[in-house]
């Protein structure tokens with residue numbers, strides 16, 4: 001039996017289940033969505049009769065993929081009490097969850113995240129969606145999975161780059177106040193990087209539970225959940241400027257963004273400079289690039305403003321006084337531009 005933690009996100013009960021093998025991951029699923037990478041990964045454990053296998057990658061995170069899955073649900077005769085599964089990284093789990101929220105106005109949902117990013121972030125907490133009109137995740141719903149089934153064995157096949165991408169979000173949870181996560185990433189760096197089983201299991205469990213506790217208090221991001229966006233205003237703008245061309249992974253952009261957010265806080269007199277230096281050192285030790293070239297600072301600021309227009313509001317930056325002491329604050333463009341410049 002997997003170790004299970006029961007949460008309630010808004011009106012939705014959601015169990016987080018930690019598996020020690022891949023054997024039972026697919027039990028009870030009526031239809032499963034994969035992508036071309038994750039279907040072969042699970043060939044030994046699952047050959048579901050009803051399934052979709054999407055092409056891998058963000059380019060296919062669209063409404064036509066959702067339609068494809070809904071068609072399979074309908075032709076398989078699934079009802080509201082049937083269970084839709086999604087096994088993959090964040091693109092697959094976001095889309096499977098979006099489809100489940102729509103099918104018969106919401107059917108049962110089980111997510112099986114296969115990347116570190118999806119385990120500690122995308123699959124937990126109910127944000128679903130697809131890209132639309134040139135914007136990422138602009139169409140979607142809040143629909144937490146009935147179960148998230150986590151098996152760290154799936155992480156062994158990730159490339160170094162993909163693993164490090166997820167690790168940036170893990171480190172972010174440490175910055176936000178996940179104490180055990182912080183201790184592990186600080187003190188056990190070689191074991192973390194080597195994906196040593198016992199350290200990896202504990203790190204993932206603590207990072208997942210930290211996020212779940214935040215979402216439990218604030219599913220719809222009216223308060224504390226916004227802290228999970230630490231570094232993301234900078235990161236999303238950078239990714240938009242780079243046109244999501246693969247130069248940087250999401251986590252690499254988030255690491256750069258966290259370093260920028262703490263520098264911005266120091267400029268504002270909010271962040272303890274020692275804390276900023278400690279985080280900079282840690283991120284550098286993990287190999288993240290915190291100084292980039294070939295990017296124009298004005299373009300990064302422009303991308304932030306474009307994002308702000310879309311959300312028709314002021315950007316409030318996630319800042320920190322020190323570890324676990326986080327706040328939201330609007331900041332003058334000139335200071336933001338200087339901070340971007342300093343990271344290039």
Ligand code: GLY
Nearest residue numbers: 121125127225228
């Ligand atoms: N990825 C941030 C959140 O789920 O709120």
